[in-house]
Amino acid sequence: MTAIDTAVAARAKRGSRIPLALLLPALLGLVFLVLPLAGLLIRAPWSAMPSELSSAAVWDALKLSLICATSATGVSLVLGVPLAWLLARTEFPGRRVIRALVTLPLVLPPVVGGVALLLALGRNGIVGRWLDSAFGITLPFTTTGVVIAEAFVAMPFLVISVEGALRAADPRYEEAAATLGASRLTAFRRVTLPMIAPGVGAGAVLAWARALGEFGATITFAGNFPGKTQTMPLAVYLAMETDPDAAIALSLVLLAVSVAVLVGLRDRWMSTP
Amino acid sequence: MTTPSLDAHLRVERTGFSLDLALTAGAGEVIALLGPNGAGKTTALRALAGLLPLTAGHLRLDGQTLENPAAGLHTAAERRPVGVVFQDYLLFPHLSALDNIGFGLRCRGRSKKESRAEALPWLTRMDLEEHAAKRPGKLSGGQAQRVALARALAIGPRLLLLDEPLAALDARTRLDVRSQLRRHLAEFDAVAVLVTHDPLDAMVLADRLVVIEEGRVVQAGTPAEIARRPRTDYIARLVGLNLYQGVADGRRVKLEGGTAVTIAEELTGPAFVAFPPAAVTLHRSRPDSSARNVWELTVAGLDLHGDQVRADLTGPLPLAADLTPAAAAELDLTTGATVWATVKAAQTHAYPA
Structure with a gap:
C-alpha cells in the first residue's frame, strides 16, 4: 500500500468513528439552534398570514425598520470606514485605548447604550441641551433618534470588519500609488478602498443586520411610537402581549429578511473554509 | 563634467543600521546598487523614492533639491518625478493592465479616457496590446514586469528606480526579460537606479555598479573593472574569484597568516591577489x-x-577550486580528505589595494 492509500484509509477509518462525547453535544447544539426556528414555522398561522400582514401597521414597521437600518448603515459607512483607516494605518498615542472604546458598544448591553445616548443627546443631555437651544434640534423619540441608536450599536461591527480588511491589505500598494503621484486620500480612494471592498461589504451587511434587529437602545432612546420609532423588533415585542399571531407573522417577516441576507452572503461565510 | 542629473548623499540612521551612500549619475546612465541582503540597497531606493525620510545628506535631481533635512525640506513621494518598479511589482489587482499604466496619469488630473489614450502606446511598446484588459492576476510574470515598468515610465520620471527587477521571475523568463529590460533602459533618457543582489543582472543592465555592504560603498566602477579587480570577499565570490589581501614585495604577495602567493607581475605595497577557481589544480x-x-x-x-x-578547501589558504566530475572521482575527493592545490603564477592577478 502506498503512503497515500494509507493516509486515505486512515482518514476514512477516523471518519467512521466519531466519539460519542463530541457527537452528542454537537447534535444537541444543532437542535437547540434549529428548534426555535422550527417552532416559529410550525406554529405560524399560515392561513391568517395574508390578513395579518396586510395591516398597514406591519408595513409601516417594516418600512421604518428598513429605512432606519439602511440609514444607520450609511452613517456607519461614512464615519466608520475613515475611523477604521485611522486605527489601521496611523500611529498616535492612545490608539489602543481608542480602539477599545470603539469596540465597547459590541459588548455593552444595548439598553445601557440607550441610556448613555439619552444622557448625551437627550433634551437635558450634555450635547442635546445645546443642540436644542442653539438649533432647536431634538433627537430622542424621533426617527432620527432610531437611526442614531442603531448606528451606535451597529457601527463597531463595521469598524472591526473594515479595520481587519485594512490590516490584511498590503500597505505597500499605497506606497506604489504615492510613487505614481497619488496623495494619501487619492491612494485610499482609488487603491485601498477597491481592494478592501469585500471587507467593507461584509461589515456593512453585518452592521445592517445588527441595526435591523436592534431593540434595547432604540426603545430606550427613541421610544415606541408607531409609524415614527416603532421598528419591527419593537412591534414584535408589543404584539406578543396583545396578539401573539401577529407577533409570529412579524417574526417570520424578520426571519425571511435574515435568511435573504444570509443567502446573499453565502459565498463569503457559508462556504467551508 | 557638467552637473550630474542625480546628485544624492543618502544618510539614514535607524536603530542597528545606518546608511551613508553618495550617488551621482548623469542623464541616461544606469546605476546598479549591488550588495548582499541587509546591505541597505532597498533602504537607499526607498529614500530616493521619498518613502523613507533622510536623516541627513541631500537629494538633488536635475538641479532641483528634493530633500535636504538640514533645511527641513522633504518632498513627498507623490510630488517627486520618480518612477518605481517594485520587486513584486505591486500592480493594482482591481485595475486592468491599461488602467494600471494610466494610474499615474489619472493622478495628474487626466480623465479616464485621456489616461487610457496615453497609456495605450506604452502597451504597444511593451508588446502587451492583447493584454490591455487583463487584470494583473491573469498576467504572466514577464508580462506583469513589463506592465510595472510601463506604469513607472508613463509618468515621465526623471529618475527610475527598480527594486530587484528580475527576482520574481523564473530562470527561463529571466533571460528574455533581462534583455528586454536592457533595451528599455537603453531608451530611457533619464537616470535609472536598480537594486539587485544578482551580479549578472547588475553587469548586464548597468553602466556602473555601486557595491554596498553594511550601508557603505565598498566599491564602484564599471562592471568590467569590478569583475577584474574585486575589493571585498563578497564581490570576489559574486564574480567567482578567490581573493586575498596582503603586502606585495616584488613577485610575491605575503598574506596575513604568513602564507605567500607568487604572482606574475612586479608589485610592491598593499595589494590584492585574485585567481579563478578554475585555475586551481588538485x-x-x-x-x-x-x-x-x-x-x-x-x-x-x-x-x-x-x-x-x-x-571548498580550508587550510593555510582557504580557496575554491573547480574541477570536472571525472577528475573529482579520479582523485577520490571526499570531505575531510587532504589534497595539494597548485596555482600557476601566470593565472593570478594582483593589483594595488
Missing part, C-alpha cells in the same frame, strides 16, 4: 609541478556548480 600527493604556489589543504565541502564540481 593532487592527492605533493606534486613535482613547476607551479610556485603549492598548498596542502583539506576538503571542507563539495558541490555541483554548473557542470563542474566546486571544492
Whole structure:
C-alpha cells in the first residue's frame, strides 16, 4: 500500500468513528439552534398570514425598520470606514485605548447604550441641551433618534470588519500609488478602498443586520411610537402581549429578511473554509 | 563634467543600521546598487523614492533639491518625478493592465479616457496590446514586469528606480526579460537606479555598479573593472574569484597568516591577489609541478556548480577550486580528505589595494 492509500484509509477509518462525547453535544447544539426556528414555522398561522400582514401597521414597521437600518448603515459607512483607516494605518498615542472604546458598544448591553445616548443627546443631555437651544434640534423619540441608536450599536461591527480588511491589505500598494503621484486620500480612494471592498461589504451587511434587529437602545432612546420609532423588533415585542399571531407573522417577516441576507452572503461565510 | 542629473548623499540612521551612500549619475546612465541582503540597497531606493525620510545628506535631481533635512525640506513621494518598479511589482489587482499604466496619469488630473489614450502606446511598446484588459492576476510574470515598468515610465520620471527587477521571475523568463529590460533602459533618457543582489543582472543592465555592504560603498566602477579587480570577499565570490589581501614585495604577495602567493607581475605595497577557481589544480600527493604556489589543504565541502564540481578547501589558504566530475572521482575527493592545490603564477592577478 502506498503512503497515500494509507493516509486515505486512515482518514476514512477516523471518519467512521466519531466519539460519542463530541457527537452528542454537537447534535444537541444543532437542535437547540434549529428548534426555535422550527417552532416559529410550525406554529405560524399560515392561513391568517395574508390578513395579518396586510395591516398597514406591519408595513409601516417594516418600512421604518428598513429605512432606519439602511440609514444607520450609511452613517456607519461614512464615519466608520475613515475611523477604521485611522486605527489601521496611523500611529498616535492612545490608539489602543481608542480602539477599545470603539469596540465597547459590541459588548455593552444595548439598553445601557440607550441610556448613555439619552444622557448625551437627550433634551437635558450634555450635547442635546445645546443642540436644542442653539438649533432647536431634538433627537430622542424621533426617527432620527432610531437611526442614531442603531448606528451606535451597529457601527463597531463595521469598524472591526473594515479595520481587519485594512490590516490584511498590503500597505505597500499605497506606497506604489504615492510613487505614481497619488496623495494619501487619492491612494485610499482609488487603491485601498477597491481592494478592501469585500471587507467593507461584509461589515456593512453585518452592521445592517445588527441595526435591523436592534431593540434595547432604540426603545430606550427613541421610544415606541408607531409609524415614527416603532421598528419591527419593537412591534414584535408589543404584539406578543396583545396578539401573539401577529407577533409570529412579524417574526417570520424578520426571519425571511435574515435568511435573504444570509443567502446573499453565502459565498463569503457559508462556504467551508 | 557638467552637473550630474542625480546628485544624492543618502544618510539614514535607524536603530542597528545606518546608511551613508553618495550617488551621482548623469542623464541616461544606469546605476546598479549591488550588495548582499541587509546591505541597505532597498533602504537607499526607498529614500530616493521619498518613502523613507533622510536623516541627513541631500537629494538633488536635475538641479532641483528634493530633500535636504538640514533645511527641513522633504518632498513627498507623490510630488517627486520618480518612477518605481517594485520587486513584486505591486500592480493594482482591481485595475486592468491599461488602467494600471494610466494610474499615474489619472493622478495628474487626466480623465479616464485621456489616461487610457496615453497609456495605450506604452502597451504597444511593451508588446502587451492583447493584454490591455487583463487584470494583473491573469498576467504572466514577464508580462506583469513589463506592465510595472510601463506604469513607472508613463509618468515621465526623471529618475527610475527598480527594486530587484528580475527576482520574481523564473530562470527561463529571466533571460528574455533581462534583455528586454536592457533595451528599455537603453531608451530611457533619464537616470535609472536598480537594486539587485544578482551580479549578472547588475553587469548586464548597468553602466556602473555601486557595491554596498553594511550601508557603505565598498566599491564602484564599471562592471568590467569590478569583475577584474574585486575589493571585498563578497564581490570576489559574486564574480567567482578567490581573493586575498596582503603586502606585495616584488613577485610575491605575503598574506596575513604568513602564507605567500607568487604572482606574475612586479608589485610592491598593499595589494590584492585574485585567481579563478578554475585555475586551481588538485593532487592527492605533493606534486613535482613547476607551479610556485603549492598548498596542502583539506576538503571542507563539495558541490555541483554548473557542470563542474566546486571544492571548498580550508587550510593555510582557504580557496575554491573547480574541477570536472571525472577528475573529482579520479582523485577520490571526499570531505575531510587532504589534497595539494597548485596555482600557476601566470593565472593570478594582483593589483594595488
